Structures are given as C-alpha cells and as structure tokens.
Amino acid sequence: xxxxxxxxxxxxxxxxxxxxxxxxxxxxxxxxxxxxxxxxxxxxxxxxxxxxxxxxxxxxxxxxxxxxxxxxxxxxxxxxxxxxxxxxxxxxxxxxxxxxxxxxxxxxxxxxxxxxxxxxxxxxxxxxxxxxxxxxxxxxxxxxxxxxxxxxxxxxxxxxxxxxxxxxxxxxxxxxxxxxxxxxxxxxxxxxxxxxxxxxxxxxxxxxxxxxxxxxxxxxxxxxxxxxxxxxxxxxxxxxxxxxxxxxxxxxxxxxxxxxxxxxxxxxxxxxxxxxxxxxxxxxxxxxxxxxxxxxxxxxxxxxxxxxxxxxxxxxxxxxxxxxxxxxxxxxxxxxxxxxxxxxxxxxxxxxxxxxxxxxxxxxxxxxxxxxxxxxx
Numbered sequence: 249x250x251x252x253x254x255x256x257x258x259x260x261x262x263x264x265x266x267x268x269x270x271x272x273x274x275x276x277x278x279x280x281x282x283x284x285x286x287x288x289x290x291x292x293x294x295x296x297x298x299x300x301x302x303x304x305x306x307x308x309x310x311x312x313x314x315x316x317x318x319x320x321x322x323x324x325x326x327x328x329x330x331x332x333x334x335x336x337x338x339x340x341x342x343x344x345x346x347x348x349x350x351x352x353x354x355x356x357x358x359x360x361x362x363x364x365x366x367x368x369x370x371x372x373x374x375x376x377x378x379x380x381x382x383x384x385x386x387x388x389x390x391x392x393x394x395x396x397x398x399x400x401x402x403x404x405x406x407x408x409x410x411x412x413x414x415x416x417x418x419x420x421x422x423x424x425x426x427x428x429x430x431x432x433x434x435x436x437x438x439x440x441x442x443x444x445x446x447x448x449x450x451x452x453x454x455x456x457x458x459x460x461x462x463x464x465x466x467x468x469x470x471x472x473x474x475x476x477x478x479x480x481x482x483x484x485x486x487x488x489x490x491x492x493x494x495x496x497x498x499x500x501x502x503x504x505x506x507x508x509x510x511x512x513x514x515x516x517x518x519x520x521x522x523x524x525x526x527x528x529x530x531x532x533x534x535x536x537x538x539x540x541x542x543x544x545x546x547x548x549x550x551x552x553x554x555x556x557x558x559x560x561x562x563x564x565x566x567x568x569x570x571x572x573x574x575x576x577x578x579x580x581x582x583x584x585x586x587x588x589x590x591x592x593x594x595x596x597x598x599x600x601x602x603x604x605x606x607x608x609x610x611x612x613x614x615x616x617x618x619x620x621x622x623x624x625x
Contacts, residue, residue, distance in 0.1 A: 271305070271332065275325040279359055286352040291345045294352075298339050305332070325359060331377040367499075367548065369420050382413055387587040387619075397437060397465045406504050406553050410587070410619060411435040414502060415442050418549040421470065423499040424490075428481040428540050429520075433459030435502050436474040443470035447489060447498075452514055453478040480518050481536045486543045497545045504553040505533060507617075508566055526564060534573045541577070544624050550579060555617035561609065567618040578625055585619035 285297040335355045342348045358373040370378060392400055392407040399405075411427075411434060419425060421443040427435040430448025432455060439446035440463060450456050459476035468474075473493060477484075490496060506513055506521035508529045513521045523529035537550075544550060552574065554567045575581055606613050 269329040270326050271329050272324050272326050275323045275359065278325070279356055282352055282356050282359070285339075286349050286356070291342070291348055294345070294348045295340050298336050302333065302336050327359075327374075328377045328379075330379065331374065334376065364420075367418050367420070368416065370416070381416060385583060385585050387585055389587060389589075396441070396467075397462045398434065399432060399462065405431045405434055407589075408434050408438055410504075410551075410553055411438040411502060412442070414500065414549070414551045414619075414621075415439060415444055418551075419444050419500045422472070424493075424495055424497070425500045425502060426486070426498045426540060426543070427502045427504070428484075428536055429503055429505045430459055430476050431455060431504070433462050433476055436463045436476060437466050440466055440468050440470070440472055440474040443472060445473045445493075445495075446475075447473075447493070448476040449479050449481045449484055450476060451478070451480055451516055451519055481540070482518070482532055484539065486540055490543055497543050499545055499548050501540055501544045501548075501550040502553075503536070503540075503551070505536075507555045507557055508564075510555075510557050526559075526566065526569070529566075530569055530573055533570055534577070537574055537577060541579075541624060546624055548624055549582070550574075550622040550624060552620040552622070553617065554620070555614065558611065561611075563611070567620070571618075571620050574620070574622055579622035580625060581620065582623050583619075583621040585621065586616050587619060588616050 281301055285294055285301070288294045288297060335351065335358075339348050339351045339355075342351060358371075361373055363372045364370060365372070370381070387409075389407060389409055392398075393409055393412070394400065398408050415425065415435075415438055419442075423444055425435065425439050425444055425446040427446065427448040430436060430450045433448060436446045436448050436459060448456075448459060450459065456476045456478045463474050463476070477489065487496075490498070506519070508523060508526060509521055511521060513519055516522065520529055520532055523532060541550065552570065554570055556566045556568075557564045571581065571584075602613050
C-alpha cells in the first residue's frame with residue numbers, strides 16, 4: 249500500500265469531549281486500509297504505510313475539516329483520536345514483521361467486533377479507549393464536575409464523578425439504578441446522561457422537588473426515567489415503588505448516607521443525621537440495606553459512599569463499621585476506594601484554623617472518604 253492509493257471514502261469528523269477527541273470514520277474503508285497494510289512484505293513498508301495513514305488523519309484533525317468524501321451509505325465508526333493514534337504508533341515502534349501484523353490484526357478486530365460483558369457496555373476489544381475510567385483504589389479528584397445542571401450548593405452531596413464511574417462500570421444502557429439517599433439528584437442526573445433509568449429516595453420533600461427540577465433541566469437524549477421520590481429509606485416499600493414503573497429489580501444500588509451527625513440535614517428524627525448514637529445509626533443503615541437490597545439482582549453491585557468522623561477527640565471509623573454491617577448480610581466486598589477531597593463546605597476558607605486545631609489536638613484533618621463496592625451473592 250503506497251501513498252498514492254485511493255482514500256476517497258475514509259473521512260474523519262472531529263468532535264471534542266472533556267478528555268479526548270473522537271473521530272467518525274468510514275468503517276469499511278478504515279478496515280481495508282489496515283488490512284492492506286498488514287499484507288505488506290516488509291516492516292519498512294508497513295511503517296511507511298502507517299505513517300501515511302497517520303499523516304492524512306492528523307492533517308484533517310489540525311485543519312478541523314472533513315478530508316475525504318463521505319459516502320451516503322457508508323458504515324461508520326466512532327473512535328477516540330488518542331486511542332487510534334496510539335495503536336498506530338505501536339505498530340510503527342515494533343521491531344519485527346510478525347509483531348507489526350499482530351498489532352494491525354488486533355486493531356482490525358477492535359474496529360470490527362464489539363465484546364462486552366454482562367454488567368456494562370464497555371467494549372473489551374477497545375479497552376484502551378476508556379482512559380477516563382478509573383481502575384485504581386486511590387482517587388485524587390480535586391475538582392467536581394460542574395457541567396450541565398450539577399450543583400455543589402447542597403451540603404454533603406457527593407461529586408458527580410462517583411456515580412458516573414459506578415454507572416459506567418456496573419450497568420448497561422436501559423438498566424435501573426436506585427439511590428436511597430438521593431439528595432439534590434446527582435445520581436439521577438448522571439444516570440440520565442448515560443442512558444440509564446434511576447429512582448432516588450429522600451426524606452425531605454423540598455429537596456426532592458429540587459432534585460426533580462434539576463433532572464428536568466438536563467437533556468434526556470435517551471428518553472429514560474429518572475425521578476426522585478419523597479420517603480423514608482428505612483420504611484419505603486421498594487418492591488411497590490419499582491412495580492409502579494413496571495419493574496421488578498434494579499441492577500445497581502448506590503447509597504450516600506449522612507456521615508452520622510457531621511451535617512444535620514433536617515430536624516426530622518427519622519433522619520439518619522439525627523440518630524441517637526453510632527450504634528443507632530448503624531442499625532438503621534442495616535435496615536435500609538436489608539430493604540433496598542431485596543430488589544437488587546444477584547451478582548450485581550452496591551456502592552456505598554461514606555466517611556469517618558471525630559467524637560470527643562476520638563476517630564470513629566464509621567465507614568468500616570458500616571462496611572462490616574453489610575458484609576455480615578452476605579455481600580462480597582469487591583473493592584475499597586479512598587477518594588480525596590480538598591475542602592468541604594463547612595471548612596471552606598478555614599484551612600489555617602483546622603491546621604491549628606490538628607496541631608494542638610494531635611489529630612489529622614479528614615481529606616478522604618470511602619467508596620465501598622459490594623457484590624450481591
């Protein structure tokens with residue numbers, strides 16, 4: 249394959265995203281080009297041909313234009329610009345003809361075949377393309393996603409990146425998610441963006457109204473159901489709630505409860521932030537897990553987001569105490585993620601004061617919380 253070969257039906261259209269750019273390409277022509285390169289008789293010729301293909305693609309990206317003619321009935325594919333160029337560069341950097349052909353054939357397979365598993369839509373054949381999916385147990389996220397209708401104005405709401413990561417890893421489009429402490433609707437907003445259905449429960453009716461208004465303000469291009477409902481998560485009949493939507497089960501359970509009494513969310517005595525003691529909090533959390541997990545399908549996932557607290561100079565490992573309660577209920581612990589946070593609403597503009605208190609009091613300032621990931625047997 250030389251530089252003078254016809255390229256009239258290979259066309260990139262560049263689309264910017266938050267972390268990368270994507271290109272829409274003529275799938276048939278791209279596959280033909282790659283397969284033709286793999287048939288070259290020398291590694292030098294393969295490199296020359298790959299360089300030629302890269303140059304044409306990069307020129308079109310830099311120019312922000314469509315380089316090749318679009319056929320009206322051409323089968324297209326959307327690829328990450330970073331992914332495609334990295335794969336082509338890997339071919340260029342190989343030292344043997346056999347290895348070059350292996351990488352080209354692997355790329356052809358990734359373009360031509362989709363392979364997913366039972367719990368998400370991630371294409372395993374193109375796993376390198378998902379560079380924004382976090383697989384480490386330490387999450388350093390110093391800035392929350394504030395795009396669209398997301399808001400940080402509600403005390404204690406978690407960053408959108410948490411439900412985003414959980415939903416993409418552990419659900420497929422069209423599946424159902426339950427958030428038993430939905431707050432202002434962060435999980436619902438992310439579910440709607442990602443094409444999942446979701447239900448959220450919150451004790452405070454005014455907060456439920458805010459959540460539903462925010463969700464309505466977010467584009468619903470997949471036409472999914474995402475709704476917050478007023479209710480006490482300890483008492484809600486989850487089976488009946490699901491039945492009203494024509495569903496029998498959910499595929500992901502998310503909980504982000506109050507961290508006991510660190511933030512008082514209401515004066516309602518049913519509120520977990522008003523629990524009488526740590527033990528009372530844990531017992532009530534256990535009840536929520538018992539009731540909500542009944543509608544979670546077997547072998548599906550449950551994400552608990554929670555932190556620890558101080559009380560009378562003592563560190564209370566609230567996260568691990570809650571984790572133990574859930575494990576005793578038969579769940580498999582799959583992962584413990586430690587997520588940092590740079591500041592909280594209550595400590596904003598008080599960094600020096602808290603540093604002074606830590607030095608005087610002999611403790612360390614909270615800079616993390618946990619995402620405990622469980623699997624239902």
